[in-house]
Amino acid sequence: MACFIVPATEAVIVTAAALIVKHTGTKRAQTGVNNGVSNASHEKQGFARRLFWLAGMLWGGVALLAFEHLWHGEITPFFPFLTAATEGAAAVSEMLHEMATVGVGMAILVTVVWAVMVAVSYAIEKRPVPQNAAEKA
Amino acid sequence: MTLLLTVFAAVVVTAIWYIKNDRTLMLGILCWMFWGASVMWLVDAVAEYIELGAEMFIPALEDMINDAFLGLAVIALALVIWIVILLIKDPRGTVRERLKKKK
Numbered sequence: 001m002a003c004f005i006v007p008a009t010e011a012v013i014v015t016a017a018a019l020i021v022k023h024t025g026t027k028r029a030q031t032g033v034n035n036g037v038s039n040a041s042h043e044k045q046g047f048a049r050r051l052f053w054l055a056g057m058l059w060g061g062v063a064l065l066a067f068e069h070l071w072h073g074e075i076t077p078f079f080p081f082l083t084a085a086t087e088g089a090a091a092v093s094e095m096l097h098e099m100a101t102v103g104v105g106m107a108i109l110v111t112v113v114w115a116v117m118v119a120v121s122y123a124i125e126k127r128p129v130p131q132n133a134a135e136k137a
Numbered sequence: 138m139t140l141l142l143t144v145f146a147a148v149v150v151t152a153i154w155y156i157k158n159d160r161t162l163m164l165g166i167l168c169w170m171f172w173g174a175s176v177m178w179l180v181d182a183v184a185e186y187i188e189l190g191a192e193m194f195i196p197a198l199e200d201m202i203n204d205a206f207l208g209l210a211v212i213a214l215a216l217v218i219w220i221v222i223l224l225i226k227d228p229r230g231t232v233r234e235r236l237k238k239k240k
Contacts, residue, residue, distance in 0.1 A: 003181070004177070007177065053169065056165070056166070056169030056170075056173070057169045057176070058173060059169075059170075059173070060169045060170030060171070060172075060173040060174060060215075061170070061172075061173025061177040062173075062177075063215075063218065064170060064171075064173075064211050064214065064215060065177055065178075067210070067211060067214050068211065071207055071210070102181060102184045105180040105183075105184070106176070106177040109176050109179070109180050110173060110177065113172075113176055
């Protein structure tokens with residue numbers, strides 16, 4: 001009904017967090033060059049990049065799910081936007097229940113998938129680059 | 138059907154991203170969109186399975202056609218979003234080059 005609102009909220013928070021981490025990482029890198037310590041700032045920038053992966057997955061998923069909800073007539077492009085809001089208290093209650101179950105489930109699963117991806121990406125980063133790939137670069 | 142089509146799109150786009158290894162194509166946008174939507178629809182499918190059980194796997198023909206049509210529309214929308222971002226960001230400078238040539 002409106003389950004995508006939960007991941008959309010998470011997307012807003014994650015995007016803001018990623019921008020803050022990126023900004024502080026860049027600032028530290030600029031000052032770190034002078035002090036000769038920029039390892040931590042590089043790590044921060046790397047983590048900010050990975051946070052943008054989560055934001056990308058959330059925003060992308062939300063955009064396509066919003067379209068699906070529009071297709072099924074569950075949301076409208078005009079006020080009050082949510083069809084359930086015009087159908088009485090029972091429909092609103094059902095919508096909130098779906099947001100609390102399916103919506104929260106979506107947000108959690110996307111975050112879990114992202115966390116696994118981050119762990120795997122750090123492990124891949126530590127592996128040596130294959131000889132032919134290094135030559136290509 | 139929508140989930141299935143989106144998963145196929147996600148796998149194909151990710152394979153192209155890996156093979157091409159070209160940042161200027163901005164295929165990452167499409168990958169995130171398709172994988173994000175796939176994971177979200179997977180949760181939706183699990184919720185439906187809990188509610189309906191095995192019945193969920195035997196959809197009516199009309200529902201299947203409608204879902205397939207929706208899946209294709211979703212892929213088309215994602216492609217449109219990607220191409221618009223690609224042309225606006227113009228990482229290869231092709232649009233800028235063309236515009237300058239016309240002047």
